Amino acid sequence: MRIDSMTYFNSGLVGMQDNQAAIARLNQQIATGQKLLAPKDDPLATEKVLGLSNRVAVRTQFSSNQDRASLALKYENTVLTEMDKTLTSARSLIAGLSPSHDASLLNVHAQQLEGYARNLLSLANTRDPSGNYIFGGFDTVNAPYTNPLDGSATSTTYGGTPLTPTVTAPDGQTAPGGSRWMEIDVGRYIQTNDNLDSVFQSGVANNDLLQELDDAVAKLAGPTITQAEIDGLVTLIDTAIGNLERVNHRVSAAYGEVADVQDTTNTLLLQERNALGDLQQVDQAAAIVELQNRQTTLQAAMQAYAKTASLSLFNYLG
């Protein structure tokens, strides 16, 4: 076959250029650690990468939501536990009293009970670290519970979000007005706050916990308290403790649910990140081996060129 001189010279060039392009690309892959330098390098893998990246982003966000939800629930749980302790202390204090006790002793107990009442009120008006009232529903800027606790007949008022109408989560759960949800997984919502209506029963005659405690403080200081009143108060506190524990159980259950979802989320997140890494990251060892190969081929191409380029019939014609 006839080969013209230009083709003869250039044939070596194509090989060198191809190898150089491949080496440049390998260098870039090794330097960036990325297998796919542009989506077109592997459209199928790109689609997977984009889908996975998006899932990772969404899941990371849910993971962050879960952290926030569990923080809020943990905080509420701490407050409720403290409230429970205070109520239990108040109960044992009152249960141990009798109208026949010495007036000065009853007076001391009155002060102690007032302390408990004030503590309960301040716990009911707890604010989270950002300064938001946690038991006032959506009204986070005003203290939800007010009672002067001055022995007057003023009943406790609740100024937070009314409990009716109920509110509905995007997934259909309903809860009393003022309940807030957080999305902890796709379409899965968890209630992250509660109301203390069942505990304080504010404004309900004879069941208004703070007001009854305030009354008892005044009557102990009197002392005009009767055994029936003591018994009634103990019953009321028992009810309050029962209801408080019910609220706290909901909080603990929700906390547990978030923890479960968190486990799943973290496992999936790890898997997805690994899959993403497999798709995106270059296998350094393989890349370096290939680089070595390419270099060898390039050298061979250069040597072949140098050898063939010097061949010419003119060299032999004297």
Place this chain on the structure above:
Amino acid sequence: MPSGILGIAVTGLNAAQAGIRTTEHNISNANTAGYRRQEVGFGPSQAQYSGTGYFGNGVEVTTVRNQFSQFLDQEVLLNQSQLSRHETFSAQASQIDKLLGDAGSGMSTAMDAFFGAVNELANDPTSNAARQVLLSAGNNLAGRINTLDSKLRDYRTSSNSQITTLTDSVNTLARQIAQLNGNISRSEAVNGQPANDLRDQRDVLIANLNKLVNVSQLQQPDGSTNIYIGSGQALVVGTQTNAMGSVQDPNDSGLLLPTVDVGGATMTMSASMITGGELGGILAVREQVLAPAFEDLNRIAVSIGLEVNRVHRAGLDYNLNAGGAFFTDPIAAAAGNTGVLRMTLGNDLQLTGDNYSLAYDGTDYTLTRNLPDGTTSTTVGNLAAVNAVASSQGFTLSLPTAAVAGDSWSINLKDYSRSMSMVLTATSQVAAAGSTADGPGDNSNALNLAALQTSTMLNNGTVTLASAYNQTVSRTATLASEADLNRSAFAALTTEAETAQKAVSGVSLDEEAANLIRFQQAYQASAKAIQVATSLFDTLIGALR
């Protein structure tokens, strides 16, 4: 004339010289682009009859012709025009592919960040910081969409200037070819011999032209060649040329299409007519990559704008006022309107990307759609009748506050990805609370906003925002990678065809070296013959002395 033994030897000398001369010409042009090696044609001179037979009269140079195969030349042109097309396509598609798919310039990260901020707002609805982050993320998302839009628009603009430049170059080359056509036919008519070097020059010009736009050619008996482009539109006929130009695309005022003036009429060339060369690549990438990317971007932007606004308006802001538009509302109300018009996203795949206007005259609504070709189509009737048309074009209209006669609105869906921006400016305007809230701690509307991230609102309610965008990216990536494959394939085919072509037409220095020796020896032999003839004469003269 050359008769006798001395004369015959002289023809041999002359022939050897002609051979050496052509060989030198070949050697000198070994590196000239488009040069085809030339060969001297030798033939015996007219023989002389004597009673005993025909005596040869030596050699005669009949012609000098260049070596080529028309089939192989054609093969190179065909492959080369496709190679140029795919090179152009691949280069442009790769840029668009990189733009859409890159984390730094694509929409995915901005979209994730936006919904991340919405989630943080839902987690902490009273936090001013969370609201501020959401405002920034919204701005960033709208800004990212604007940037993508303007980059894609840049590619459109640059495709226009490329078309203008290319048609100019085509015209220049066509004029040069026509001029050479004239030179070739004249000199061949005068001398009756092929004008080898002029023909080579013309073929180089044709090859260059063919890289810009795929051509077909028709050889004429007088040595000139006619050049046709597209579906047979003549560009060069003998020494005449038809000029190429450009004209505004009737269906898209922002684009230019190439034209060719044939017989006084201007003919517009579409992508289906010009299938090769750089011009073919530009038209194809515009139609197959750029236009769909643009449509998708606008469609996704409109969907985000409409859906986010719909949810945001349903909520209450920090001060418990009704939420307003979050992103630019496509609907612009005329001054003095009483009615309030709202737009809801239907099947996004049916969105036209056109602008509309709606007017109410007290009894009927008139919906006017501005079609891309400059005409309008109108629908007149009650709201249900208008919506019957609107819903077939991807949206529905509603009037929370009834319209009165004289109210009118414009609906700007065209170029929404360019005009989209944040409407909210203050953190207190973010409507995180539901419609029944009595305090800023309500996050129910923020939850609804966050749910948009995972809701399947696009592609007629089948995929999420992120997947819809990913589909756009992967479609572009597939086209770009296909173009890369085609480019390598046609590069290989072109190289192969060129190698085959050069095997016929190219200069081989070794071959020329051998020829040089061959003619040198022929020359020496002829010279020897002269010497012999001389000594014969000397002998004869000596015998007579």
